[in-house]
Amino acid sequence: MTAPARPAASAALPRARRWRRRLPWWTLVAVLGVIAALWVFPFVWMVSASLKSPAEIFAGGLDLVPEQLRWENYARAWTxxxxxxxxxxxxxxxxxxxxxxxxxxxxxxxxxxxxxxxxxxxxxxxxxxxxxxxxxxxxxxxxxxxxxxxxxxxxxxxxxxxxxxxxxxxxxxxxxxxxxxxxxxxxxxxxxxxxxxxxxxxxxxxxxxxxxxxxxxxxxxxxxxxxxxxxxxxxxxxxxxxxxxxxxxxxxxxxxxxxxxxxxxxxxxxxxxxxxxxxxxxxxxxxxxxxxx
CATH class of the missing domain: 1.10.3720.10 (MetI-like)
Known part of the structure; x- marks a missing residue:
């Protein structure tokens, strides 16, 4: 009665081997993704800070979502x-x-x-x-x-x-x-x-x-x-x-x-x-x- 289970087990072996072979690639992708996020974060934070008030910049810390979009900061910088x-x-x-x-x-x-x-x-x-x-x-x-x-x-x-x-x-x-x-x-x-x-x-x-x-x-x-x-x-x-x-x-x-x-x-x-x-x-x-x- 156990004979029919052999094809499923044999099919699972190639999938496990493919996963082991691709594991280093996925690990590299994850590491590079974390490095990219850390590299981009200061720029994203600066864009967020440009739309905040000075008090909100210090109170919000690393928060990237402004409470209110203050486009007047750009007008002040421009003029x-x-x-x-x-x-x-x-x-x-x-x-x-x-x-x-x-x-x-x-x-x-x-x-x-x-x-x-x-x-x-x-x-x-x-x-x-x-x-x-x-x-x-x-x-x-x-x-x-x-x-x-x-x-x-x-x-x-x-x-x-x-x-x-x-x-x-x-x-x-x-x-x-x-x-x-x-x-x-x-x-x-x-x-x-x-x-x-x-x-x-x-x-x-x-x-x-x-x-x-x-x-x-x-x-x-x-x-x-x-x-x-x-x-x-x-x-x-x-x-x-x-x-x-x-x-x-x-x-x-x-x-x-x-x-x-x-x-x-x-x-x-x-x-x-x-x-x-x-x-x-x-x-x-x-x-x-x-x-x-």
Whole structure:
């Protein structure tokens, strides 16, 4: 009478084996889910705090549901906090910096990746060495040079100061990508009569769009979140403040407008999230293409 139970028992064995095989995968998913929740929680809490009153922020603790949606916090940050002007300044500075860095690093990466000349390794060594120089040590010559050029109280001076760094990571990403391109492309361009700049602008730069997207995103994030240099350049002219420096507008002598600061933080993060969501695929392709050689 026990014979009919054997097929059911034998069928249960493969299911148990499949479960044991998938257990590590489900465990990894659970661990990554917890890490993702912990990583996203501060942003979600800031969005929630931007819709609360200052008293509710401290009374609610980690509660994410506001008792009443206070959209006036965003209006206060936009008008009273002058974030309308700060956001425009940040956009101008960021776009200008990204353009200069992309052009400069693409040219430097093309030369270092495609050409071998005396001193090329020394140049790479000097570039890598600049990674260990703190920003604070370079601020004095940057400010002095900007004063001599009359650019200290202008957004153009801030753009040149932010884009004038070594940008070693961007140069190495471009160099790694250009190094693995076939030499036949350059030879065909030379046969067609193209010079150095013609080969670079017509062939090499269009082919490096994934890397350009990666460098653009990295430079965008760095410039948008920059604080030290914009703070120095806007000391004498508060109208030049960027969003990171403009957060000080919510800090008073006796109190801090935490809800307005949270609303300003959400406003300043929206362009970053939108850009990364739009260029995420190109960002990953550029990193993979520069590493693969």
């Amino acid at each position: 009273d906090g002058n974030f309308r002007r700060y956001l425009l300044n940040t956009a101008i500075v960021t776009v200008g910096t990204v353009v200069i860095v992309v052009v400069r690093c693409a040219l430097a990466g093309y030369v270092l990746g495609r050409y071998r000349f005396p001193g090329s390794r020394l140049i790479l060594g000097i570039l890598v060495a600049t990674l260990f120089v703190p920003t604070g040590y370079t601020i004095i010559p940057i400010v002095k040079l900007s004063m001599q050029l009359g650019l200290l109280d202008q957004l153009s001076g801030m753009i040149l100061a932010l884009s004038g760094g070594a940008n070693v990571a961007a140069i190495l990403i471009y160099a790694g990508y250009f190094r693995r391109l076939p030499a036949e492309l350059e030879e065909a361009a030379v046969v067609d009569g193209a010079g150095f700049l013609g080969t670079f602008t017509r062939i090499m730069l269009p082919l490096s769009m994934p890397v350009t997207a990666t460098v653009s995103v990295l430079t965008f994030l760095f410039t948008w979140n920059a604080f030290f240099l914009p703070l120095v350049f806007s000391f004498s002219n508060p109208k030049l403040r960027t969003v990171s420096v403009g957060m000080q507008a919510f800090v008073g002598e006796n109190s801090t407008d935490w809800s307005g600061m949270a609303a300003a933080g959400v406003i300043s993060l929206i362009p970053i999230v939108a850009l990364f969501a739009f260029m995420q695929r190109y960002f990953v392709e550029g990193i993979a293409g520069s590493v693969k050689s």
